[in-house]
Amino acid sequence: xxxxxxxLLGLAALAVSADEAPPKVRVLLxxxxxxxxxRHTTPVLRDMxxxxxxxxxxxxxxxxxxxxxxxxxxxVILSNWNDFGAGKGAVTDWPAPVKTAxxxxxxxxxxxxxxxxxxxxxxxxxxxxxxxxxxWGKGTNHGPIHEFEVRMEPLDHPVTKGMAGFKxxxxxxxxxxxxxxxxxxxxxxxxxxxxxxDTWEPTALAGVFGQGRCFTLLLGHxxxxxxxxxxxxxxxxxxxxxxTGKVTVP
Numbered sequence: 034x035x036x037x038x039x040x041l042l043g044l045a046a047l048a049v050s051a052d053e054a055p056p057k058v059r060v061l062l063x064x065x066x067x068x069x070x071x072r073h074t075t076p077v078l079r080d081m082x083x084x085x086x087x088x089x090x091x092x093x094x095x096x097x098x099x100x101x102x103x104x105x106x107x108x109v110i111l112s113n114w115n116d117f118g119a120g121k122g123a124v125t126d127w128p129a130p131v132k133t134a135x136x137x138x139x140x141x142x143x144x145x146x147x148x149x150x151x152x153x154x155x156x157x158x159x160x161x162x163x164x165x166x167x168x169w170g171k172g173t174n175h176g177p178i179h180e181f182e183v184r185m186e187p188l189d190h191p192v193t194k195g196m197a198g199f200k201x202x203x204x205x206x207x208x209x210x211x212x213x214x215x216x217x218x219x220x221x222x223x224x225x226x227x228x229x230x231d232t233w234e235p236t237a238l239a240g241v242f243g244q245g246r247c248f249t250l251l252l253g254h255x256x257x258x259x260x261x262x263x264x265x266x267x268x269x270x271x272x273x274x275x276x277t278g279k280v281t282v283p
Contacts, residue, residue, distance in 0.1 A: 054086075055281075057086075057087060057088055057089040058087055058088045058089070058108050058109060058272065058273060058276045058277065059088075059089050059091070059106065059107045059108045059109070059276075060082060060088050060089065060090045060091065060107065060108070060109055060110075060111050060272060060276075061091055061093055061103065061104070061106075061107035061109070061110050061111065062075065062078060062079060062090050062091065062092045062093065062111045062113060063093055063096045063110065063111065063112045063113060063114040063151070064092055064093070064094050064113050064114055065093070065094030065095055065096070065114060066094075066114055066115070066116065066119070066123055066124055067113060067114055067115050067117075067150065067151070068115060068117045068118045068119075068150060068153070069149065069150055069254065069255065070255060070256070071113055071114070073255070073256045074113060074148075074253070074255065074256050074259055075092060075113050077256045077259045077260065078090075078111065078113060078148065078259065078268075079092060081259070081265045081268070081269070082268075082269060082272065085269050085282055087269070087273060087281065087282060088269075088272065088273075091106075091107065095124075096114055096127070096131070097124050097126075097127045097128065097131055098131070099131055099134065099135070100130075100131070100134060101134040101137070101138070103134075104134055104135065104138035104143060105138075107143065108143065108144060108276040108277070109143060109144030109145065109146060109272055109275050109276035110135075110138070110139070110143060110144070110145050110146065111146045111147075111148065111151075111272060112145075112146065112147045112148065112151035112152065112165070113148050113149075113151045114151060114154070115150050115151060115152070115153040115154045116153075116154045116155070117150060117153035117154065117169065126155075127155075132158065132161075135161075136160045136161070136164070138245075139164050139242050139243065139245035139247070140242060140243030140244065140245060141243065141244055141245070142243075142244040142245055143245050144245060144246050144247070144248070144272070144274075144275030144276040144277075145164050145165075145242070145245055145246070145247045145248070145275060146247070146248045146249070146250070146268075146271055146272050146275050147165050147166065147167075147247075147248075147249040147250070148250055148252075148253045148259075148268065149204075149250070149251055149252065149253040149254055150168075150169060151165075152165030152166070152167065152168040152169075152249065153168050153169040154168075156168075160242075162212070163212060163214075163242055164242045164245070164247055165247070165249060166211065166212050166215040166238045166239075166240050166247055166248075166249040167209045167210060167211040167212065167215065167235060167238055167249050167251060168209065168210050169206070169209065169210065170208070170209065170210025171210070172208045172210075173206055173207065173208050173209050173210060174206075174207050174208065174228065175204050175205055175206050175207060175228060176205065176207075176223075176227040176228020176229065177227065177228070178202065178203060178204050178254065178255075178258075179202065179205070179227045180200055180201070180202045181200065181201065181202075181203075181205055181221050181222055181223065181224070181227070182198065182199075182200050182221065182222045183198055183199050183200070183201055183219055183220070183221050183222075183236055183252075183263070184198040184219065184220055184221075184222070184233070185197065185198055185218070185219050186217055186218055186219060186220060188216065188218060190216070190218055190239060191270075191274050191278075191279060191280040192218055192237070192239060192248065192267070192270045192271050192274045192280060193218045193219060193237070193267075193270075194280075196266070196267070196270075199263040201252065201258065201261055201263055201264065202257070202258065202261075203252050203253070203254055203258035203261075203264075204254035204255075204258070205221050205223050205227070205228075205229070205234065206234060206251050207223050207228065207229050207230070207232075207234055208234070209234065209235060209251060211235050211238060212238075212240065214240060215235075215238040215239065215240040215247075215249075216238060216239045216240060217235045217236075217237070217238055218237040218238060218239055219235075219236045219237035219267070220233040220234060220235055220236055221233065221234050221236045221252075222234075235251070236250070236251050236252060237249065237250050237251070237252075237267060237271065239271075239274075245275075246274060246275045246276075246278060247275060248271035248272070248274060248275045250264075250267060250268055250271060252264050252267075253268070266282070266283075269282045270282045
């Protein structure tokens with residue numbers, strides 16, 4: 034009877050442990066400068082991730098001042114920052130130690146996620162371009178904000194597995210500069226009447242850099258686009274995958 038009691042206590046402890054929620058994914062959200070309205074979009078990103086109960090978000094508005102310790106305290110970097118068309122007084126470069134710490138953090142296993150133009154920086158920094166997967170290139174353009182179709186590509190990837198295509202209203206990039214090694218997870222149809230050429234353009238991409246998982250979502254031009262449930266679902270799943278390699282967000 035004593036042995037049975039100990040066995041039952043052990044099983045009960047295992048059951049309690051199994052029911053405990055996993056630790057929250059620590060997100061370092063880069064903000065403070067962007068050629069888009071970061072003052073409104075950054076709070077949207079923070080709140081939508083926090084609302085899932087899966088993430089704890091820290092905002093860094095001066096990524097040029099981050100250190101190796103800053104990256105050590107996070108599981109995934111989420112970029113809503115760029116130097117695209119930077120005006121007077123804007124940050125146009127990061128100190129060499131920051132660049133080194135950034136690259137080594139991702140190479141060592143930290144996740145990396147980009148939203149919309151969050152990668153439109155440092156065209157001559159090769160490692161940064163590899164990490165960001167896609168950015169605004171020489172041939173990239175877009176038409177007006179409009180409604181378009183987004184399809185999931187037929188890949189058994191944790192981010193998009195089980196997700197259906199959807200329609201959204203956002204800014205659609207034509208011919209983004211995507212890394213050839215990146216995997217396209219979702220595409221958007223760009224019609225001729227809205228500045229496209231009746232082609233499917235890459236919208237969500239996944240890749241790796243060293244031990245780090247990278248996810249890029251080119252939707253999310255403004256707070257309205259980010260407010261759509263499909264955007265939020267796709268981004269949350271991408272952030273979790275980049276941080277952990279798994280997806281539990283429905």
